[in-house]
Amino acid sequence: MGLFDQAAFNRFIMEHNVYGFFDRAVTLKSGRTSHFYANWRAVVEDVFLTERLAAFVLDFVADQQLAVDTFYGVPEGATKLGIIAQLTWAKRQDNYGPGSHCLVMGRAKPKEHGLPRDRYFVGQPRGKVVVLEDVTTTGGSLLVTVEQLRDAEIEISAAISLTNRMEKRDDGQSVEELFRKKGLAYLSMSSALDILPQVYQRLNPGEKIGRAIEEEFARYGVSPLKLV
DSSP states (O other), rough: OOOHHHHHHHHHHHHHTEEEEEEEEEOOOOOOOOEEEEEOOHHHHHHHHHHHHHHHHHHHHTTTTTTSSEEEOTTTTTTTHHHHHHHHHHHHHEEEEETTTTTOOESSOOSSSSOOOHSSSSSSSOSEEEEEEEEESOOOOHHHHHHHHTTTEEEEEEEEEEEEOOBTTTTTTOHHHHHHHTTTOOOEEEEEHHHHHHHHHHHHOOOHHHHHHHHHHHHHHSOOOOOO
């Protein structure tokens, strides 16, 4: 039996209201409009909850048997999670001590000049890096971060998102397909296809919103979604 408990992680998502609905569609960072959101902000503003979230991440990484020396959070949404995950993981290692592990963060706005390690990072990631993202829609922010790491000649073990909205990109590819073509592993810890029906039943936002979200998935989704 693996360390990562998918059912427990899904309950964590539900308990802390990561998902919710909009009466009027809003424009996401991806440029698309949607009647639902997946937002981890309230979780990562709380130290206790972020530590619990980091524990889920470490269990997931262990089950995936990923080699890791540094956890790195996509600026700015996953920066705090990356730091807490790195600290928690480092303290579990037998060689933990002065100089044994780095603690890094990315710059939301890269410096205009200097080497990649100085332009993109406050402290450069070392060794094999696991990149963490909070929510993936079309993978744009995650892809930018990965390219910055590659520019700095940093080895990437995998990119992991807490939540995959399960949408295709405008070119028809899923995020998984995009990363696979780039020779990178992309993994997600939860899927909107699994969580949304549960949240819809719990919050009962109404048939109109349910139909609107079904139409979103008919247009953008990697597969259809039935809510109503």
